[in-house]
Amino acid sequence: MFPLDFPYEIFKEAGKKGQWALDPFCGRGTTVYAGRMLGLRTIGIDSSPVAVAISQAKLANTNPRAIIREVKRILNNDSTNTHVPEGIFWEKAYHPDVLSALCKIREELLNDCESDERIALRAIVLGALHGPKQKTKQSYFSNQCQRTYAPKPVYAVNFWNKNRLEPDYVNILSIIEERANKYFNEEVVRSKGQIITGDSRDSNTFKTISKRVSWIITSPPYYGMRTYIPDQWLRLWFLGGQSTVDYSMNGQVEHASPEMFAAQLKKVWINSGAVAKKRAQMVIRFGGLNDRKADPLEILYHSLDDTGWKIDETKSAGFASQGNRQAVHINTDINSPREEYDVWATWRG
Ligand SMILES: C[S@@+](CC[C@H](N)C(=O)[O-])C[C@H]1O[C@@H](n2cnc3c(N)ncnc32)[C@H](O)[C@@H]1O
Structure with missing residues (x-):
């Protein structure tokens, strides 16, 4: 970059x-x-x-309020039939409730990502998908990871086991809200x-x-x-790719x-x-x-x-x-x- x-x-x-x-x-x-x-x-x-x-x-032409409204709508929609990937990597990478919410957002966005709010939400989730655990506040959804590169499954599981690192429950909504405020609050030319x-x-x-x-x-x-x-x-x-x-x-x-x-x-x-x-x-x-x-x-x-x-x-x-x-x-x-x-x-x- x-x-x-x-x-x-x-x-x-x-x-x-x-x-x-x-x-x-x-x-x-x-x-x-x-x-x-x-x-x-x-x-x-x-x-x-x-x-x-x-x-x-x-x-995208949108704002934090509209993005949050959209993610709440998605998370509150009970009709989504969510497929959650299985296996040791996924168990160790995300808290089960976080993974299930992520899968729900994923499936909704795969069905429809036309609006600017959804386009913004998708990018926000991509940015928060994996990264380091922080002591003071939660900024990423995952267990301890690199931010820029995705964890390689075998290496990551060994690392988490060796260091006794379990995935935390994180508040997805507040992480998204913080990022929406950070990246979409500015008045930029349409x-x-x-x-x-x-x-x-x-x-x-x-x-x-x-x-x-x-x-x-x-x-x-x-x-x-x-x-x-x-x-x-x-x-x-x-974004719809395979889980490996x-x-x-x-x-x-x-x-x-x-x-x-x-x-x-x-x-x-x-x-x-x-x-x-x-x-x-x-x-x-x-x-x-x-x-x-x-x-x-x-x-x-x-x-x-x-x-x-x-x-x-x-x-x-x-x-x-x-x-x-x-x-x-x-x-x-x-x-x-x-x-x-x-x-x-x-x-x-
Ligand atoms: C050095 S990065 C560009 C970084 C960009 N200047 C930025 O600030 O984020 C090079 C990009 O080229 C893309 N790329 C590689 N081969 C390509 C191709 N054949 N057609 C289109 N994009 C390609 C990669 O996916 C990567 O995103």
Whole structure:
């Protein structure tokens, strides 16, 4: 995830209200939200359902009261026929009452997640689904877990057993309320935009985009960063996926070699160019592994060759440090962080 300031400052400096902007690897919707804050209209694409659900919430026009009303309605609805997953992982991960309430919300949202309140609620639940137990207040629904990555079942059960950690009963409603107040209380410009679930390498994914975009601000997966799907298996379950870890790479850029990786990015730049206005600006933040054979800038430059995008300049975006999840995750040696870059290009196609 790149910081909100990155797209925000670019739009603030050079964007114009009403312009359209695209992020073909939108992740948690940072570009989408930055654009919204400044009155731009934004389109995000991602192949991960988790990323799409979170990005959609960045465009929701709602407020905490409406979200709470909706979750109460769902929890009070006795007619939902709830399926609750079984097994040692689920018993240890969630208190039974919490799991049953979560399953109820899940099933209701799987049936219908059209309204902005439900879209917001879905993202709030995804954010609180797993994370550390806190001493003073309850912020997550799960037993002790990482917040960013889903627990791997066998490892997690061993860890909980060894440390005698049992899942607490937590008040789902108050956790949701606190998050709704935190994330949906601000008066943000009513949004216009679109989030597309799809593979950006495929030109069909761009078919529903009817506007020409003036901006593309994006950050592809860094070369070697291939674990978005298994890292998110529990959130994927909440979105209708299976109740076990999925190790597939469906719809994700493949990382077999730098050349193959660049060839896939190239398709994304070509597809993005096809919906770009003349002289549209593209800014790509990219970094890489501590792997001399895979120079991130070389991969990126290579991917932009013969695409219609002309590189204007490359700026350093600083060094990977704590808080910069993507780079920290792929850096095996935290003491020698790799530099990240912003590559600016203009559409001349
Ligand atoms: C570095 S993250 C983007 C982070 C984003 N800038 C943010 O601030 O949250 C890269 C994203 O690309 C997505 N992705 C990978 N391969 C893709 C593909 N072929 N098509 C669309 N999205 C893809 C991943 O699911 C991931 O969300």
